[in-house]
Amino acid sequence: MSAKMSPNELKSIFEKYAAKEGDPNQLSMEELRQLIQTEFPSLLKGPNSLEDLFKELDKNGDGEVSFEEFQGLVNKLSQ
Ligand SMILES: [Ca+2]
Ligand SMILES: [Ca+2]
8 A cells, every 4th residue: 555645644634624613523525625625636636526525435424524534535545
């Protein structure tokens, strides 16, 4: 596996955006949008829409993305 980011970098990015609104430990759709557009804009250039990405990351379907769920993004980044 060749993730470009260390777990610490990923964690600090997650916390920066997750704290913007609502639960500071969960990313809402809007927070994820800001995170992706700012940090990983290349993820939205392919066939994936933000909604597809959000649904894919939100494994338990509660409408928010936890840090554990967010780590699924690492797999996409290393593809
Ligand atoms: Ca939040
Ligand atoms: Ca979730």
